[in-house]
Amino acid sequence: MTKAAKIIYTKTDEAPALATQSLLPIIKAFTAPSNIVIETRDISLAARILAQFPEYLRDNQKVNDALTELGELAKQPEANIIKLPNISASVPQLIEAISELQAKGFNLPDYPEDPQNAEEKMVKTSYDKVKGSAVNPVLREGNSDRRAPKAVKNYAKKNPHSMGEWSSNSKTEVATMSKGDFMHNEKSVTIKGDGSVNVVLTKTDGAKTVLKEKITVLNGEIIDATKMNKKALITFLDNEIKEAKDKGILFSLHMKATMMKVSDPIIFGHAVEVYFKDLFKKYSTEFDTIGVDVRNGFGDLVSKIEELPAEKQDVINAAIKKILSENASLAMVNSDKGITNLHVPSDVIIDASMPAMIRNSGQMWGADGKSHDTLAVIPDSSYAGIYSATINFCKKHGAFDPTTMGTVSNVGLMAQKAEEYGSHDKTFEIPANGKVSVIDDKGMTLMEHTVEQGDIWRMCQVKDLPIQDWVKLAVNRARATNWPAIFWLDENRAHDAELIKKVKTYLPQHNIEGLDIKILSPEKATEYTLERVKAGKDTISVSGNVLRDYLTDLFPILELGTSAKMLSIVPLMNGGGLFETGAGGSAPKHVQQFMEEGHLRWDSLGEFLAIGVSLEHLGETFNNPKATLLSETIDDATEKLLENNQGPSRKVNELDNRGSHFYLALYWAEALANQNKDEMLKNRFAPVYKKLNENKEKILQELLQAQGHPVDIGGYYEPTDKLVVSQMRPSDTLNRILSEIK
Ligand SMILES: NC(=O)C1=CN([C@@H]2O[C@H](COP(=O)(O)OP(=O)(O)OC[C@H]3O[C@@H](n4cnc5c(N)ncnc54)[C@H](OP(=O)(O)O)[C@@H]3O)[C@@H](O)[C@H]2O)C=CC1
Numbered sequence: 001m002t003k004a005a006k007i008i009y010t011k012t013d014e015a016p017a018l019a020t021q022s023l024l025p026i027i028k029a030f031t032a033p034s035n036i037v038i039e040t041r042d043i044s045l046a047a048r049i050l051a052q053f054p055e056y057l058r059d060n061q062k063v064n065d066a067l068t069e070l071g072e073l074a075k076q077p078e079a080n081i082i083k084l085p086n087i088s089a090s091v092p093q094l095i096e097a098i099s100e101l102q103a104k105g106f107n108l109p110d111y112p113e114d115p116q117n118a119e120e121k122m123v124k125t126s127y128d129k130v131k132g133s134a135v136n137p138v139l140r141e142g143n144s145d146r147r148a149p150k151a152v153k154n155y156a157k158k159n160p161h162s163m164g165e166w167s168s169n170s171k172t173e174v175a176t177m178s179k180g181d182f183m184h185n186e187k188s189v190t191i192k193g194d195g196s197v198n199v200v201l202t203k204t205d206g207a208k209t210v211l212k213e214k215i216t217v218l219n220g221e222i223i224d225a226t227k228m229n230k231k232a233l234i235t236f237l238d239n240e241i242k243e244a245k246d247k248g249i250l251f252s253l254h255m256k257a258t259m260m261k262v263s264d265p266i267i268f269g270h271a272v273e274v275y276f277k278d279l280f281k282k283y284s285t286e287f288d289t290i291g292v293d294v295r296n297g298f299g300d301l302v303s304k305i306e307e308l309p310a311e312k313q314d315v316i317n318a319a320i321k322k323i324l325s326e327n328a329s330l331a332m333v334n335s336d337k338g339i340t341n342l343h344v345p346s347d348v349i350i351d352a353s354m355p356a357m358i359r360n361s362g363q364m365w366g367a368d369g370k371s372h373d374t375l376a377v378i379p380d381s382s383y384a385g386i387y388s389a390t391i392n393f394c395k396k397h398g399a400f401d402p403t404t405m406g407t408v409s410n411v412g413l414m415a416q417k418a419e420e421y422g423s424h425d426k427t428f429e430i431p432a433n434g435k436v437s438v439i440d441d442k443g444m445t446l447m448e449h450t451v452e453q454g455d456i457w458r459m460c461q462v463k464d465l466p467i468q469d470w471v472k473l474a475v476n477r478a479r480a481t482n483w484p485a486i487f488w489l490d491e492n493r494a495h496d497a498e499l500i501k502k503v504k505t506y507l508p509q510h511n512i513e514g515l516d517i518k519i520l521s522p523e524k525a526t527e528y529t530l531e532r533v534k535a536g537k538d539t540i541s542v543s544g545n546v547l548r549d550y551l552t553d554l555f556p557i558l559e560l561g562t563s564a565k566m567l568s569i570v571p572l573m574n575g576g577g578l579f580e581t582g583a584g585g586s587a588p589k590h591v592q593q594f595m596e597e598g599h600l601r602w603d604s605l606g607e608f609l610a611i612g613v614s615l616e617h618l619g620e621t622f623n624n625p626k627a628t629l630l631s632e633t634i635d636d637a638t639e640k641l642l643e644n645n646q647g648p649s650r651k652v653n654e655l656d657n658r659g660s661h662f663y664l665a666l667y668w669a670e671a672l673a674n675q676n677k678d679e680m681l682k683n684r685f686a687p688v689y690k691k692l693n694e695n696k697e698k699i700l701q702e703l704l705q706a707q708g709h710p711v712d713i714g715g716y717y718e719p720t721d722k723l724v725v726s727q728m729r730p731s732d733t734l735n736r737i738l739s740e741i742k
């Protein structure tokens with residue numbers, strides 16, 4: 001008897017959560033005969049909010065803190081977690097979710113944007129735990145291995161997605177700061193001996209404030225500190241708005257306000273204030289009264305001015321119109337609804353927004369509903385260069401060709417909140433002029449910056465063991481593929497210079513004979529890699545955490561049309577496995593389409609791949625041949641589904657997410673029926689395959705009938721399970737066959 005094996009499948013938000021209600025019953029039915037237990041844990045935004053406030057809820061409304069539980073599990077060797085994309089909530093999304101839950105009878109407190117007393121401060125602290133990218137960093141106790149499986153890459157080559165032409169006359173370009181930003185102010189040290197550091201602000205008058213106390217540091221870890229100078233940022237933004245206007249191109253701002261949840265909303269707010277500076281000069285008193293917070297985007301102002309008397313609203317709206325017509329045109333998120341790039345900080349997220357623009361001939365949407373060249377403003381210059389290098393490459397060589405281009409996989413340094421993506425609890429908006437010092441427990445100042453009021457100062461950490469693991473993973477991938485592996489590190493950047501020393505120490509500890517391993521700055525690495533991509537050659541990018549995020553959307557979006565089709569594995573450092581589904585997000589517009597016309601265009605390919613590797617891991621760690629067989633056969637099924645082009649269509653009344661799940665079940669049953677490694681599974685699944693095949697037309701018809709009309713699922717953030725299940729499982733015939741698998 002093999003040991004009981006368990007997989008945790010996460011319940012998240014939006015389209016992936018809808019898809020789960022259709023896919024999970026299939027996975028459970030197919031794995032049950034092999035005694036594999038599939039459990040779910042709810043880490044949706046709604047559940048994470050409710051878990052923060054047990055004392056406000058009735059007993060039957062309380063939910064346990066599944067995220068903390070999974071965070072602990074991720075450190076155990078038996079962990080096997082399938083993690084679907086989830087909402088990393090901006091404040092406007094958080095507020096929407098809270099009000100939906102309140103309307104459903106959950107007695108939650110409002111989100112206190114400006115807390116006035118101790119209780120409100122506590123409430124805000126609890127909500128802030130849920131804000132932004134609050135899930136991934138907790139679960140990612142390992143580095144990241146993201147790539148397009150061969151079958152997926154071959155499918156994309158045979159069925160290329162649309163790719164906008166590039167002209168050498170394109171006026172699109174990237175604007176980034178040449179001084180005063182995080183990149184130019186960075187200082188970095190490698191810690192000697194375990195201990196702790198304090199971050200202290202010494203004001204010009206000598207008064208000291210401890211910004212953060214006793215940050216634990218371990219021997220060999222790299223820490224860095226840097227600042228974004230407010231004045232330099234504002235001058236830069238002001239110039240770039242003029243630049244976009246002069247060049248007659250759109251102004252667009254690309255940030256990661258979800259992951260960088262402290263620094264980037266502040267920068268976003270400055271951009272709103274600079275663009276609309278005449279408005280803020282004139283109406284600041286009114287805006288203070290109604291509590292406008294530009295860090296939540298220009299949309300916050302638009303909704304709050306509705307509280308003002310009608311005549312006042314009219315003058316303010318006229319002033320807004322005037323600025324919009326006189327300033328550079330803004331890139332639009334939704335031109336029909338008048339939603340600009342500056343409306344909501346989570347609408348334009350750099351990892352997806354820049355590649356989407358590059359795929360679209362370097363253009364974004366303007367207020368006229370047409371696409372135009374754009375000035376892509378990325379204030380901090382640490383990574384902006386990879387996009388300018390890509391844009392220059394496209395101007396010179398034209399668009400990439402998905403039918404011939406090579407693939408770029410990624411090995412990303414991510415474990416234990418590595419680098420910038422773990423910095424939000426050490427990021428501060430500086431209240432007064434002075435200096436910020438990082439001081440160790442022996443009183444030694446390790447790093448120091450002169451700061452001015454309004455500057456954003458931050459400290460990042462990356463531990464030594466994750467770095468060692470990352471180098472090992474890179475060597476393993478290079479060995480497994482024989483592709484060149486490029487470390488995207490810039491010797492002229494303080495943090496990277498420290499990291500390069502370690503890479504050079506750890507690489508020789510492995511057998512690297514015959515491998516092609518290089519260290520190149522991000523720009524040079526982009527150029528080198530793009531040359532290879534164009535020539536149809538494959539390359540491994542080995543990068544830090546931010547570039548991991550950027551590159552695993554950039555290349556997949558160019559190569560495959562979406563990052564949802566990536567295999568995304570996190571080998572956990574203590575031996576477990578975390579299997580993320582795809583590398584992209586949760587595409588809110590998929591839910592909108594589903595509610596309007598009952599068609600879900602979400603492609604679950606990322607889930608299929610994740611289930612395959614999760615079962616493979618289970619097979620290996622529990623010595624469970626049935627799990628291995630299920631893994632091999634689901635991979636066969638996925639490959640056949642791709643060959644037959646049975647992923648979801650984008651259009652209503654054609655095959656959607658549910659139909660594609662049916663094909664997965666059909667081919668999975670077929671593969672299990674046709675194999676000869678396991679007699680029991682063969683006998684169980686032969687009749688299942690027969691029934692699915694005989695009822696194919698009937699099932700597809702039942703699934704199609706569910707489309708073509710608006711759908712009610714009882715909510716957005718907390719949809720009613722029963723309603724979702726009835727919409728996502730509309731085929732009685734399929735449901736019956738699945739329920740008969742024993
Ligand atoms: N791992 C995680 O948990 C992540 C979560 N997020 C969250 O996701 C949300 C949206 O983020 P955003 O930056 O817009 O990125 P998305 O990746 O969700 O969307 C970009 C585009 O990619 C396409 N796409 C993505 N996934 C699929 C899929 N499975 N099937 C078909 N097409 C897909 C869609 O393009 P098209 O319109 O052409 O169909 C979509 O509009 C945010 O709430 C963000 O916080 C974002 C990144 C990662």
Ligand SMILES: O=C(O)CCC(=O)C(=O)O
Nearest residue numbers: 088133136258259549583
């Ligand atoms: O956690 C998030 O908010 C986004 C994560 C992401 O984009 C990624 O890991 O690629």
Ligand SMILES: [Mg+2]
Nearest residue numbers: 351549553583
């Ligand atoms: Mg990403």
